[in-house]
Amino acid sequence: MTGKDIIKVTLNLVIVYLIGGFILAFVYANASPRVFKNNEETEKKALKELVPDADANEKHEWSIHDKHAKYFIMKKSGETIGYVIQSFGKGYSSYINTFIATDKDFKVQKINILGHGETPGLGDEIETDWFKNQFKDKSIDHLKVIKGDTREDIQAISGATISSRAVTEDAVKNGVAFLIKTVKEGGNTDVKQQQH
Template sequence: MAHDEHTHEDKNNSVFKIAMNLAITCFISGAIIATTFAITEPAAAEQRVKAKNDAMRELVKDAESFNPIDGKDGWYGAMKGGKVVAYVVPASSKGYGGAIEMLAAVTPDGKAMDYKVLKHNETPGLGDKMVEPKFRKQFANKTANDMEVVKVPTDKNIQALTGATITSRAVTKGIKEAVEAVAAYSATQKK
């Protein structure tokens, strides 16, 4: 009987050792992950800010600076000669492959200038053509009223990408909402 108790004690000991080793491994792994995150996250955050600044400069090439707009999260006024020449605002919509995140440049009088896609999961060779100038330039100088996706081209509306109507509608919806938001905001600034 003493022999059985000894075996039981050994089993308990080995389970305890395994549990302790597992706990120590988890703790060390967690510490490594936390340290790596602490080191890499500021660099990643800095990279995101740089990417956003580069995107804004690409959208409004003649701007001298970009000033955050009070009370509008993620909005910037593109400044030239002390005046706002455009607003750069976040735009998003749900496409075929999920969220499409963009930055939209809009004139103070509520017309689209251009947009830049920051993140998407659209189909390669179809939906991802939304980033190409041929599709993007259709938005230039359009008000929200003219942003309607059509399959047969017109000068007034947005022609859908071939095989990617869902993506076309999603981008158009996101940019249209951004243009409407800027137009509404600008109306309050004129008072």
């Protein structure tokens, strides 16, 4: 192969990479607003499912495990009726993205698992109604995982204790603790707080 052939091949590769880059940039520029809009719609739907009586909310930010998250002060006719906080728990094979709804007294009313990469058939049991329904009316003192039967606390999923703890003691408990500290105790609701 001569020097001329090497230059020709190199120029052809550069042209192919430039064209590919422009195509990817074009696709991203056109898809990005749609993805953003879809994420907003998903968020609105999740908030409506968690606190159906709310007619408005105030959106704020915080962070946990170096992940940006949100929390919402849920209102009806201008009065606060509860809170929803997005939180993350470090599971067996992923961070578990969770939305937690509480009442005005910071008792959990409902949780929704937004995303995770836990083991199918074990850790993914965190999405079952049986597991999620245990959180109803739990205060922060009862957000702990118990192996075996319990009505006061949260019963671990058999074979998936790490995933159970990630949701309960990491995502939900840390999220509720943040709300209590920030909202109830008068912290600045716009400060991004780091939780570990």
